[in-house]
Amino acid sequence: xxxxxxxxxxxxxxxxxxxxxxxxxxxxxxxxxxxxxxxxxxxxxxxxxxxxxxxxxxxxxxxxxxxxxxxxxxxxxxxxxxxxxxxxxxxxxxxxxxxxxxxxxxxxxxxxxxxxxxxxxxxxxxxxxxxxxxxxxxxxxxxxxxxxxxxxxxxxxxxxxxxxxxxxxxxxxxxxxxxxxxxxxxxxxxxxxxxxxxxxxxxxxxxxxxxxxxxxxxxxxxxxxxxxxxxxxxxxxxxxxxxxxxxxxxxxxxxxxxxxxxxxxxxxxxxxxxxxxxxxxxxxxxxxxxxxxxxxxxxxxxxxxxxxxxxxxxxxxxxxxxxxxxxxxxxxxxxxxxxxxxxxxxxxxxxxxxxxxxxxxxxxxxxxxxxxxxxxxxxxxxxxxxxxxxxxxxxxxxxxxxxxxxx
Numbered sequence: 496x497x498x499x500x501x502x503x504x505x506x507x508x509x510x511x512x513x514x515x516x517x518x519x520x521x522x523x524x525x526x527x528x529x530x531x532x533x534x535x536x537x538x539x540x541x542x543x544x545x546x547x548x549x550x551x552x553x554x555x556x557x558x559x560x561x562x563x564x565x566x567x568x569x570x571x572x573x574x575x576x577x578x579x580x581x582x583x584x585x586x587x588x589x590x591x592x593x594x595x596x597x598x599x600x601x602x603x604x605x606x607x608x609x610x611x612x613x614x615x616x617x618x619x620x621x622x623x624x625x626x627x628x629x630x631x632x633x634x635x636x637x638x639x640x641x642x643x644x645x646x647x648x649x650x651x652x653x654x655x656x657x658x659x660x661x662x663x664x665x666x667x668x669x670x671x672x673x674x675x676x677x678x679x680x681x682x683x684x685x686x687x688x689x690x691x692x693x694x695x696x697x698x699x700x701x702x703x704x705x706x707x708x709x710x711x712x713x714x715x716x717x718x719x720x721x722x723x724x725x726x727x728x729x730x731x732x733x734x735x736x737x738x739x740x741x742x743x744x745x746x747x748x749x750x751x752x753x754x755x756x757x758x759x760x761x762x763x764x765x766x767x768x769x770x771x772x773x774x775x776x777x778x779x780x781x782x783x784x785x786x787x788x789x790x791x792x793x794x795x796x797x798x799x800x801x802x803x804x805x806x807x808x809x810x811x812x813x814x815x816x817x818x819x820x821x822x823x824x825x826x827x828x829x830x831x832x833x834x835x836x837x838x839x840x841x842x843x844x845x846x847x848x849x850x851x852x853x854x855x856x857x858x859x860x861x862x863x864x865x866x867x868x869x870x871x872x873x874x875x876x877x878x879x880x881x882x883x884x885x886x887x888x889x890x891x892x893x894x895x896x897x898x899x900x901x902x
Contacts, residue, residue, distance in 0.1 A: 496526045496527060496622070497524065497525045497526050497527075497622075498525060498526060498527045498528070498529065498619065498620060498622065498623035498624070499522060499525045499527075499528045499529070499623060499624050499626055499900075500528075500529045500531065500620055500623045500624065500625045500626065500637070500648075501519075501528060501529065501530045501531065501626050501627075501628065502531050502533060502625070502626065502627040502628065502629075502633040502634070502636055502637055503515060503530060503531065503532060503533065503628045503629075503633075504532075504533055504534050504628070504629060504633070505532050505533070505534055505535050505536070505539055506530065506532060506544075506628070507519075507530065507532065507543055507544040507545075507546055507552060508532055508535055508539050508540050508542065508543050508544075508554065509536070509538075509539030509540075509542060510539075510786055510788075511539070512628060513788075513789040514709060514711075514789075514815045515628060516544060516789055516790075517710070517711060517712060517789075517889050517893070518709075518889070518893050518896075519546060519547060519550065520547060520893075521889075521893040521894055521896075521897050522547065522549065522550070522897065523547070523549065524897050524898070524900075525549060526549060527549055527551060527619070527623075528547075528549050528550045528551065529550075529551050529553060529615060529619070529620065529623070530546070530550055530551065530552045530553065531553050531555055531607075531611055531636075532552060532553065532554045532555060533555045533607055533633060533636070534555070534557050534607075535554045535555060535556045535557055536557050537556070537557075540554065540556070544788075553611065553614045553615065555607050555610050555611060555614075556610075558606060562606065563599065563602045563603055563606060564602070566602045566605060566606045567598045567599075567601070567602040569602070569605050570598065570601040570602055570605055573601055573605070575601070575671065575674050576597070576598075576601055578674060579597055579670060579671050579674060580594070580597070582673060583597075588668070592666045592668075593666055593668045593670075596666055596668055596670055597670045597671075600632045600635070600670040600671065601635075601670070601671075603632055604632050604635040604636045604639055605639060607636050608636050608639040608640050608643065611636070611640055612640065612643060612644070617644055620644075620646070620648070621644075621646055621648075622648070623648055624648065624649050624650075624651065624900055625637040625640070625641065625648050625649065625650040625651070626650075626651050626652070626900075627650070627651070627652040627653070628652075628653050629652065629653065629654070629655065629658040630652045630653065630654035630655075630658045630659060630675070630682055630684075631657075631658040631669060632670070633652070634650060634652045634675050634679055635671060635674075635675060637650045637679075638650060638675070638678050638679065649680045649900075650678070650679040650680055651679065651680055651681045651682070651683065651900070652675075652679060652681075652682050652683070653682075653683050653684070653685060653707070654682055654683065654684040654685065654689055654693070654812075655684075655685055655689075655812040656689075656810060656811055656812035656833060659684060659689050659692065659693070659812065660689075660692065660810065660833075663736075663810050672696075672697065673697060673700075676693075676697055676700040676703060676704075677700070679703070680703065681703050681704075681705070682703060682704045683704075683705060683706065683707035683896075684704065684706055684707075684812070685706070685707065685708060685709050685812050685813050685834070686706060686708075686812055686813035686833060686834025686837055687706050687834060687837055688813075688833050688834040688836075688837065689706070689812060689813075689833070689834060690704055690705060690706040707892070707896055708813070708886060708887060708892050709813065709815055709818065709887065709889075709892065710818065710887045710888055710889030710890070710891065710892035710893055711815065711818045711819045711822045711883075711887060711888075711889050712793070712822065712889050712890075713822060713884070713888060713889075713890065714793065714796065714797060714822045714823045715822070715823065715824060715880050716796075716797070716800075716823045716824050716876075719800060719824070719872070719873070719876060720800065721802070721869060721872065722800075723753060724752070724753045724754065724755050725752050725753070725754045725755075725802055725803070725861070725864075725865065726754075726755055726757070726799075726800060726801045726802045726803075727754060727755070727756045727757070727801070727802065727803050727804075727805050728756075728757045728758075728759070728801040728803070728804055728805070728820070728825070729742065729756070729757075729758045729759070729760075729804065729805045729806065729816075730758070730759040730760055730792065730804075730816045730819075730820075731758075731760045731806070731808070731816060732760050732761070732762040733758075733760055733761060733762030733763065733764045733765040733768055734762045734763060734764060735764065735809075736808055736809050736810050737760075737762075737807070737808050738807050738808060738809055739758065739764070739768050739807075740764075740767075740768065740771055741807050741852075741857075742756070742805055742807055742857075743768070743771045743772055743774070743775065744854055745854045745857035745858060746775055746779050747774070747775060747776065747779075747854075748854045748855070748857075748858045749778075749779065749858060749861060750776065750778060751865075752778070752865060753778050753779075753780075754778060754779045754780065755779075755780040755781075755782060756779065756780070756781050756782065756805075757781075757782040757784065757801070758781070758782070758783050758784065759784050759785070759786070759787055759792055759795075760785070760786060761785050761786045765783070765785075768783075769781075769783060792819070793819070796819070796820070796823045796825070797823070801820075801823075801825050802825075802826075802864065803825065803826055803827065803828055803845075803861075803864060804816075804817060804820035804821075804825045804826070804827040804828070804829075804845075805827070805828050805829075806827065806828075806829040806830065806835070807829070807830050807848070807852070807857075808829075808830060808832060808833075808835075809830070809832060809850060810832055810833060811830075811832050811833035811834065811835050812833055812834055813833065813834035813835065813837055813838060814829070814835060814838070817829060817835070817838050817839065818838065818883060818887045821838070821844065821879050821880065821882065821883035821887070822880070822883050822887075823880075824876035824877070824879050824880045825876075825879065826844055826845040826846075826864070826875055826876065826879050827839050827844070827845035827846075827879075828845055828846045828848065828857070828860045828861070829845065829846075829847060829848065830847075830848050830849070830850050830852060831847045831848065831849055831850060832850050835847070837886075838882075838886070838887065840882065843878055843882070844875070844878045844879040844882045845879070846860040846863060846864075848860060
């Protein structure tokens with residue numbers, strides 16, 4: 496029996512890891528797919544997305560902190576604890592914050608491995624591929640499970656942004672990078688930027704790191720009509736790294752056209768962003784629609800027309816939100832961070848702003864679009880779709896990804 500064990504964050508519960516909704520549809524090569532929904536919060540467990548028939552979902556609930564604390568005493572017997580401490584000391588990075596992060600990493604991994612072990616039969620997964628959707632603690636759960644059950648399973652992992660770039664973490668540290676690379680078979684960053692990042696930092700494991708692009712479903716929208724309003728759209732969590740306040744600041748400078756800015760997504764800064772948006776001039780209209788299921792968002796893109804997609808993040812892996820917009824032929828204005836330059840080519844399918852762009856840069860990019868005649872806009876949107884189809888088509892990328900797995 497061909498089996499896959501997918502280590503995910505809450506997926507398919509709640510709204511996390513929405514892009515896995517598309518990928519799981521291509522797992523039909525497997526007889527069984529066991530999805531370990533790690534870190535499952537009580538409030539998110541109320542909703543679950545429909546999975547293909549070959550998927551079996553095993554929820555691993557987020558435990559109270561005291562349980563993780565008590566479990567941390569178990570990791571004192573883990574040799575990798577002392578190996579990682581030695582690596583930190585050798586690199587002159589050892590401090591109390593990183594030691595705490597390391598204990599949290601090891602304790603959570605050990606605790607969730609034990610829950611999984613009780614939830615599944617040894618014979619069901621003895622030949623399964625262990626696949627972590629993230630390159631944080633989740634692959635270590637797989638390593639512990641393989642060791643505990645005395646298996647010889649292949650372990651692979653994807654890598655995105657928060658689980659990849661250490662500089663973006665609070666303490667500039669993700670535990671056990673070298674230990675993970677030593678013990679798993681392959682890591683697949685979703686961008687060339689992420690691939691180069693890992694290969695430069697860990698050259699001894701260079702051959703285990705290679706890019707595998709994500710993808711979105713084909714849509715296209717050949718019929719497009721310009722209107723008297725400029726229709727902007729963005730989609731992201733409303734959190735500091737997404738810098739929606741910079742969009743508002745730049746929109747204040749646009750006075751020569753009526754604009755409607757639609758944003759999809761929710762987050763801790765939503766109320767603050769809405770207050771800032773009230774300061775916009777009368778020619779700028781805002782439309783905050785909150786969280787939508789990915790399938791519902793695609794229906795909106797199909798039904799409504801948008802001129803430009805906006806992404807001004809300070810950090811990215813490679814934005815799937817841009818892929819989705821481009822699958823409808825929507826050009827993008829985005830900041831040159833992470834792997835964004837791999838999907839937005841300045842002047843060809845959108846505009847690429849420097850990370851520390853100012854209002855004038857944003858306005859210039861908007862005016863670049865506004866000066867286009869109907870035929871130029873049509874060709875631009877053709878470029879957008881053609882570029883997306885060549886690099887980020889889910890049918891191509893996920894089918895090839897699954898076929899490459901060591902079945």
